[in-house]
Amino acid sequence: MMRNVLTHPVFKVISGISAEMSIPAFVIGGYVRDAFMGRECKDIDFVVLGDGLAFAKRVAEEMKIKKEAKYFKNFGTAMIRDGDWIFEFVGARKESYHPESRNPEVESGSLEDDFSRRDFTVNAMAFDLREEFYGELLDPFNGIQDLHDGLLRTPLDPDVTFSDDPLRMMRAVRFATILWFTIVPECAASIINQADRIRIVAPERISEELNKIILSAHPGKGLRLLDEFGLLKHILPEMIDLKITEYVGGKGHKDNFRHTLEVLDNISRVSDNLWLRWAAILHDIGKPPTRKYMEGTGWTFHAHDFRGAKMIPAIFRRLRLPLNDPLRYIQKLVSLHLRPIVLSEDIVTDSAIRRLLFEAGDDIDDLMTLCEADVTSKNPQKVRTYLENFKLARQKLKEIEEKDRLRNWQPPVSGDVIMKTFNLQPSREVGIIKEAITEAILEGKIHNDFDEAYRFMLAEGEKMGLKKVE
Secondary structure (H helix, E strand, C coil): CCHHHCCCHHHHHHHHHHHHHCCCEEEECHHHHHHHHCCCCCEEEEEECCCHHHHHHHHHHHCCCCCCEEEECCCCEEEEEECCEEEEEEECEEEECCCCCCCCEEEECCHHHHHHCCCCHHHCCEEECCHHHCCCEECCCCHHHHHHHCEECCCCCHHHHHHHCCHHHHHHHHHHHHCCCEECHHHHHHHHHCHHHHHHCCHHHHHHHHHHHHCCCCHHHHHHHHHHCCCHHHHCHHHHHCCCCCEECCEECCCHHHHHHHHHHHHHCCCCCHHHHHHHHHCCCCHHHHCEEECCCEEECCCHHHHHHHHHHHHHHHCCCCCCHHHHHHHHHHHHCCCHHHHCCCCCCHHHHHHHHHHHHHHHHHHHHHHHHCCCCCCHHHHHHHHHHHHHHHHHHHHHHHHHCCCCCCCCCCHHHHHHHHCCCCCHHHHHHHHHHHHHHHCCCCCCCHHHHHHHHHHHHHHCCCCCCC
């Protein structure tokens, strides 16, 4: 009996409605699993032996929830939101699939059918909400033992389970990553054998699952498993290219795939920012196409920062990831990730710092975090030196920022002022003068001040043969 974990009022409400409507109801899946693990779960799935929509409407009515209740007649499901809690309802069902389709044929079924269609035994457990059996555990596939042993196995033949919905292969990796479970050998072998079926899954579903892996405490493990099972090459083939290590005359370069996973895990220890973690994943994807061996120098990856930033939009389009602010943010960090290392040198100029502040804007702190995470040397002295240098760089950035106010900065003399001063229409000349003012401030020739910038503008205009309108 597990009545002590059925603490939310919704459980008693459902139990009462179950008796009232003579419809057996159960809480199933992740909430049950997490209850035994002592993990908080506010996303609860309910299955009823009857009309799930009618049952959900009765629950919403009893709990006086209207606006936060949604009903999906085509799928026979309903969702009710109560603050941070989400309740999903469905009638017990069974599913059948055609090999070439990811869309199941769904029909009403028994509770046994519903248990069988679950992805893993640890998710195929339920608490009975009928009054006479309230809180009793139903566990037809001995999921409680697999939970105790930390094992992920499918209720049915894994070839059937994974073929029916190939996204379950990624869910296996997610649960193994987040819960630190082991995927049993027969399931691992099945995933490897049919990994290419992940290609029939909608990109949006893949991205949602991938983002959950990336947001885990140990995302490097998740990506490593995706690679070992042959899934990553279908999802992020650009990362597979990072694994290639070439040798010329006995000289090779580091394994950039392993390095990337280390950078990702370093980031995960200090930030939950999903897009900063994506920047860690993608920061070196420009290395394979820019890899070159130069006699006397060794392996080089010139402009891999620029090339990598150019590759990101195609990846985001393919995975249906946001093509607005997150994309621009990641491109900025990838294109700038090599710049901060020189700021730690004593000979670095204030102008170099001003330029980085100007280009990074409010993302400067995340850029520095990415650069610190990029230090993965196995030489402890090197790591200490790099990190100490980054502390110095952060201090220099702070000093320049306080003095020159260049974060998200715009030149004090606008294009409108230039046009009015010289009676110009929007033109190349306006851009040349504005760029000259920007460069003068970044180089420290003039201060970030309107009067100085205005005088500089007049001088630049005079050089170009322009006259101030009196």
